[in-house]
Amino acid sequence: MYRYDSYDRQLVQERVEQFRGQVQRRLSGELTEEEFKPLRLMNGLYLQLHAYMLRVAIPYGTLSSTQLRTLAHIARRYDKGYGHFTTRQNLQFNWPSLADTPDILAELAEVEMHAIQTSGNCIRNVTADHFAGAAAGEVEDPRIWCEIIRQWSTFHPEFSFLPRKFKIAVTATDRDRAALRVHDIGLKLLRDHRGIGFEVMVGGGQGRTPALAKTIRPYLSAEHLLSYLEAILRTYNLLGRRDNLYKARIKILVDAVGPAEFARLVEEEWRQIPQDRVDLPEAEIRRIRAFFAQPPFETVPQLDPEFELLRRGDRAFARWVKSNTAAHKQPGYAIVTLSLKPHGGIPGDATSEQMDAIADLADTYSFGEIRVTHEQNLALVHVRQRDLFALWQALIPLDLATPNIGLATDIIACPGLDYCSLANARSIPVAQRISLALQDLDRLGAIGELKIKISGCINACGHHHVGHIGILGVDKKGEEFYQVTLGGSGDETAAIGEIVGPAFSSDRVVWAVATVIETYLARRSGPEERFLDAYRRLGPDPFKEALYAAH
């Protein structure tokens, strides 16, 4: 993974000192809260319902074991002993004190981390396929380009006061694990006779007006990525709406002028940019690429006989292997997802003890590297098959081995009204109740792939629009209600879910989810037909009928 050089290190340290000065000015009363707000927000420091919240950037979801230990230490020393992994591959501390935040940032800087641009109307943390470098069929590691974008976008003088926040995601295989189509810009790395390039998608997003990104350029030579991004961002900065918070994202502009006209505007701007000046020199791309070289894999058989024996002999192990591991490009290796969704737990939360233990396991089994997934789990992506059994046994007492990845209890939930000042309703308790209702492992396996996503308000941090079952918390005269959408998807077959009907009260929402699942089980063509496929075949009517006809 990437390591800072003296330039990167100096910049992050200067940022810490700048923020230390700003906090001092606030604590001494020189700055009012109103004046301090934009400054703290540029450092990822929010004021929530009960306390400050610090959002730490985890660029493209990659952590070293050293970095994870530092996060564990910060949670223990400055917070309440846990952190929350988010759908943007970031980590949030929910209870830091304002006076401590400069010291927290200084500790982060020691391990090459920061909170730069984790909030504000700027280019946010760039996200990537969490299986980058391990997935089969990859053009090259997409994190090379994420790091290039990270550096270019850091303190960009022209694009730090955009109409609204701006999110970029990058993938490099035909499987989309980064939800490209619901990002402001989605970049899919591909290779053809012209060499490495990107399919450029623009104008996706969730929130109040969900939209899928449109491809404005099927192929952009990779070397021109930065100049092309500059053209897109400048077009947006000049033309994006600023009169209405809810109409300020680039998706609204792309929709208003039309994707073809937006593409024309970008191309026209791009032609006038001195590309040589903006694009990185080849040697610099090579320098960054070298950091993402493949780790020293051992040459081992495709199928480890001992692993196979254990898998056949232990039903619980076999179940975990089936749901929580994925195929690796290297023979004899596997990708392991650690579930942060224990049944009845809080999706995405990890304690300091868990983080420390995961860091140790990463050192033992996965070249000291950890990934954060946008579905709020962690992953060790380079594990030998032969080590899977030992790893699984180590994960069980840590409560990190729930065999539910991709299944109905692998729920995404935003912090909701338990923490967030924007929320209309609570998300976490709903996720907990659904998870407890569906925790029977045999039944969970029988239901198969099912993505339930919960947001506590229309901002859609819980990605409800792209949930196979999406749940949106709404406020009805002071009471929490939940609107259900069906058929959404955030992968390569991306779709926005459709509202199934009137919202359910809090005590009916678990029943509603169970009823949708029952309807699916009764109507699917067979166990191999996934929920999403069945919904696409059947349409909403059978589900509406089951949910509303009898009542």
Add this chain to the structure above:
Amino acid sequence: MPLINAQGCPLPDPWLLISDQEGIPESDAIVVPIRRWCAERERLIARQARTGLVLKSGEDVTEILPDLAHVHLIALEFPKFTDGRHYSTARLLRERHGYKGELRAVGAVLLDQLEFLQRCGFDTFVLVKEGAGEAVPGAFRQFSVVYQPAADERIRAGELRKADRTDHEQSRICVGSWAY
């Protein structure tokens, strides 16, 4: 509200802002709204004294591009510090259209924006409130490293690294690794 240059030094301000309705003096340096420039350009160009323009956020510079040689000051107005359109306007004026005159940031201009403004090509600034003494010069150089080219002369990290390599500092930039 003080006018400062990019060194943070206070400057006298000889410019007179003339609204749409006011009469145009012959001898003073004046700043007029862009609409007025477009409506009365010949008369304004023929004047003896210098003339400048003020653009509100969202006003397009395209119309006045042919006249840039006759314009001595362009003031770009920020209605709110969060309205960042004029960062792009400034870069385009400097880098694409070759504007060499004074480029002034007015309106909601705060201390913590100065470095970005200067990087985009502004060279004078009217701060909303009095700067905190010596804090002002420092505000232009909060960061010693930049990662992207802009309208200023600062050399980005990628270019410095290239120079380091040719200086045979290969060891300093070798690939590090956390664990393997």
